Amino acid sequence: MIKSLQNIHPIFIILIATTLEVSGDAIIRKCIYTHTGIARVSFALIGMILLFGYGFFLNLAPVDFGKIVGLYIATLFVVWQVINFIAFQAVPTLPVMIGGALIVAGGLIITFWKTQ
Helix, strand or coil: CHHHHCCCCHHHHHHHHHHHHHHHHHHHHHHHHHCCHHHHHHHHHHHHHHHHHHHHHHCCCCCCHHHHHHHHHHHHHHHHHHHHHHHHCCCCCHHHHHHHHHHHHHHHHHHHCCCC
Protein backbone atom coordinates (compact mmCIF):
# COMPACT_ATOMS: atom_id res chain seq x y z
CA MET A 1 0.00 0.00 0.00
CA ILE A 2 2.79 2.45 0.87
CA LYS A 3 4.49 1.83 -2.49
CA SER A 4 1.28 2.71 -4.35
CA LEU A 5 0.90 5.90 -2.27
CA GLN A 6 4.44 6.91 -3.19
CA ASN A 7 3.40 6.92 -6.86
CA ILE A 8 1.12 9.91 -6.20
CA HIS A 9 2.52 13.19 -7.54
CA PRO A 10 4.24 15.13 -4.73
CA ILE A 11 1.86 18.11 -5.05
CA PHE A 12 -1.08 15.86 -4.18
CA ILE A 13 0.81 14.45 -1.21
CA ILE A 14 1.50 18.01 -0.07
CA LEU A 15 -2.17 18.97 -0.48
CA ILE A 16 -3.29 15.93 1.49
CA ALA A 17 -0.69 16.54 4.21
CA THR A 18 -1.47 20.24 4.61
CA THR A 19 -5.21 19.60 4.66
CA LEU A 20 -4.77 16.94 7.35
CA GLU A 21 -2.46 19.18 9.39
CA VAL A 22 -4.68 22.26 9.32
CA SER A 23 -7.90 20.28 9.82
CA GLY A 24 -6.40 18.41 12.76
CA ASP A 25 -5.26 21.65 14.34
CA ALA A 26 -8.67 23.29 13.80
CA ILE A 27 -10.46 20.34 15.40
CA ILE A 28 -8.09 20.38 18.38
CA ARG A 29 -8.66 24.14 18.77
CA LYS A 30 -12.44 23.72 18.62
CA CYS A 31 -12.40 20.81 21.07
CA ILE A 32 -10.42 22.86 23.59
CA TYR A 33 -12.61 25.94 23.42
CA THR A 34 -16.11 24.71 22.53
CA HIS A 35 -16.55 21.16 23.83
CA THR A 36 -16.46 19.40 27.18
CA GLY A 37 -16.56 15.83 28.44
CA ILE A 38 -16.74 12.96 25.99
CA ALA A 39 -17.18 15.32 23.02
CA ARG A 40 -13.86 17.02 23.88
CA VAL A 41 -12.10 13.67 24.16
CA SER A 42 -13.65 12.40 20.92
CA PHE A 43 -12.70 15.49 18.94
CA ALA A 44 -9.21 15.48 20.46
CA LEU A 45 -8.74 11.89 19.25
CA ILE A 46 -9.98 12.80 15.77
CA GLY A 47 -7.58 15.75 15.70
CA MET A 48 -4.71 13.52 16.82
CA ILE A 49 -5.48 11.02 14.05
CA LEU A 50 -5.53 13.80 11.45
CA LEU A 51 -2.22 15.19 12.73
CA PHE A 52 -0.69 11.71 12.56
CA GLY A 53 -1.99 11.45 8.99
CA TYR A 54 -0.27 14.72 8.14
CA GLY A 55 3.10 13.42 9.31
CA PHE A 56 2.56 10.11 7.55
CA PHE A 57 1.55 11.59 4.18
CA LEU A 58 4.20 14.29 4.20
CA ASN A 59 6.91 11.68 4.60
CA LEU A 60 5.58 9.66 1.66
CA ALA A 61 6.67 12.31 -0.82
CA PRO A 62 9.42 10.69 -2.93
CA VAL A 63 11.51 13.88 -2.99
CA ASP A 64 14.09 15.51 -0.79
CA PHE A 65 12.13 17.49 1.81
CA GLY A 66 14.66 20.33 1.61
CA LYS A 67 13.72 20.84 -2.03
CA ILE A 68 9.98 20.77 -1.50
CA VAL A 69 9.73 22.65 1.80
CA GLY A 70 9.07 25.98 0.04
CA LEU A 71 6.09 24.58 -1.81
CA TYR A 72 4.89 22.92 1.38
CA ILE A 73 4.98 26.20 3.33
CA ALA A 74 3.20 28.08 0.52
CA THR A 75 0.53 25.38 0.27
CA LEU A 76 0.19 25.27 4.06
CA PHE A 77 -0.51 29.00 4.18
CA VAL A 78 -3.23 28.78 1.51
CA VAL A 79 -4.89 25.70 3.02
CA TRP A 80 -4.68 27.29 6.48
CA GLN A 81 -6.63 30.32 5.26
CA VAL A 82 -9.30 28.16 3.60
CA ILE A 83 -9.80 25.97 6.69
CA ASN A 84 -9.71 29.05 8.94
CA PHE A 85 -12.56 30.51 6.90
CA ILE A 86 -14.56 27.25 6.87
CA ALA A 87 -14.06 26.37 10.55
CA PHE A 88 -14.01 29.83 12.14
CA GLN A 89 -15.57 32.12 9.49
CA ALA A 90 -12.39 34.25 9.66
CA VAL A 91 -11.75 36.35 6.57
CA PRO A 92 -8.06 37.12 6.01
CA THR A 93 -7.14 40.75 6.62
CA LEU A 94 -5.15 42.84 4.18
CA PRO A 95 -1.88 42.31 6.12
CA VAL A 96 -2.49 38.53 6.11
CA MET A 97 -3.15 38.60 2.36
CA ILE A 98 -0.04 40.69 1.62
CA GLY A 99 2.13 38.61 3.95
CA GLY A 100 0.62 35.46 2.46
CA ALA A 101 1.50 36.62 -1.04
CA LEU A 102 5.09 37.00 0.13
CA ILE A 103 5.00 33.52 1.70
CA VAL A 104 3.65 32.00 -1.51
CA ALA A 105 6.17 33.92 -3.65
CA GLY A 106 9.01 32.81 -1.39
CA GLY A 107 7.82 29.21 -1.48
CA LEU A 108 7.73 29.25 -5.26
CA ILE A 109 11.22 30.76 -5.44
CA ILE A 110 12.62 28.15 -3.04
CA THR A 111 10.98 25.31 -4.95
CA PHE A 112 11.46 26.28 -8.55
CA TRP A 113 14.57 28.48 -8.74
CA LYS A 114 17.17 26.38 -10.51
CA THR A 115 20.79 26.97 -9.55
CA GLN A 116 23.72 25.82 -11.60
